Every structure is written in structure tokens, then in C-alpha cells.
Amino acid sequence: MKGLIVYDSYFGNTEKIAIHLHESLKDTHEVKLVKVHNVEKEDIKNLEFIVVGSPTRAFKATKAVMDFIRKIPKDGLLGVKSVAFDTRMNTKDVNSKILNALVNVFGYAAEPIGKALVGKGGTVVIPPEGYYVTDSEGPLKDGEIERAEKWIKDVIK
Ligand SMILES: Cc1cc2nc3c(=O)[nH]c(=O)nc-3n(C[C@H](O)[C@H](O)[C@H](O)COP(=O)(O)O)c2cc1C
DSSP: OEEEEEEOOSSSHHHHHHHHHHHHHTTTSEEEEEEGGGOOGGGGTTOSEEEEEEEOBTTBOOHHHHHHHHHSOTTTTTTOEEEEEEEEEOGGGSOOHHHHHHHHHHOOSHHHHHHHHHHTTOEEOSOOEEEEESSBTBOBOTTHHHHHHHHHHHHOO
8 A cells, every 4th residue: 555654743752653653564565754844745646545643732733734734635635544643641640630621621633633634535544543752852651662553553454
């Protein structure tokens, strides 16, 4: 299958997940890994799957990620298997009732990414997933890379 993995990252954690997703798929699929700022129009043509990942920043995906999806033409992802992920903090690690309440209301980046992909015609093949960092700038929690590798292989065969 021909696929594209697009990600944004400030501190390298989302990038690390994206790199490992790419590693997991590249031997069996024609898959390109590209940072969101470097995506070219050609990259989204004739895709069979797309994976989009973003750090969660202020309960949302980055502007660059949402702009990228917004610019995809109407029905540009028709029939394309669409997968969304984010990196995020576990509210249990942040001892703040206010923050926990806000997260309950506003959530994380992966859900809106998934919805936006569907808005362009994409087919969701697995619920959006979040991978946890230990602190606001990372690193990723132990086991998250392995969890991501298994996750993507389960859905992109
Ligand atoms: C300004 C800022 C806002 C953040 N907002 C959230 C948030 O709303 N929810 C959350 O779970 N994590 C939040 N985080 C933690 C980020 O999710 C974390 O920095 C990110 O997963 C790291 O990914 P990256 O290395 O790819 O940038 C925030 C971090 C920063 C620096």
C-alpha cells in the first residue's frame, strides 16, 4: 500500500513515534515520512493510507497540522485509510484538578485530527490514539514506542 506519515513536533517526541511507525511499515509498504512543514502537494496523491500525528498543545493539534489537513482538497482522502495520533501528558501525572477538568472538556489532539481527516473523505480504521510523555517536553514513557509499533501494524497490514 502507498502511504504517508505526516507529523509535527517541537521537542522530538511525536517525531520519534512517527519515525518508528515509518520503520514498522517501510519494509512492507511504500510509505513516506514527512514533517508537516515539508509536505508537498504530490505527497497526498494516490494514497491508500495516511497517518497524521501532532503533539497536544493547549488541548489541540498544532496549527500546522490542522492547516495541512484543511488545505487537502474536498474528498481528497476519499477511500484513504486514515489514522490519527498525538503525544500528550497523562492527567494523573499532573496533579491539578483544574487541568484535569479542562482535559475532560477539551481533550487531546488526536480526536480532532481524526475528525478533520474524515471531513476530507478519509476512512477511520482505528480510533485516534495518544502516546504519553513523562513531562511537558518528554521523554516518552517507557513502552510507548513499542505500543505505537504494534498499533500501526494491527491496522495497516
Ligand atoms: C505550551 C504547551 C502546551 C501543552 N499543552 C498540553 C495539553 O493541553 N495537553 C497535554 O496532554 N499535553 C500538553 N503539553 C505537553 C505536550 O503534549 C508535549 O510537549 C508533547 O507531547 C511533546 O511532543 P513533541 O516533543 O513532539 O513536541 C503541552 C506542552 C507545552 C509545551
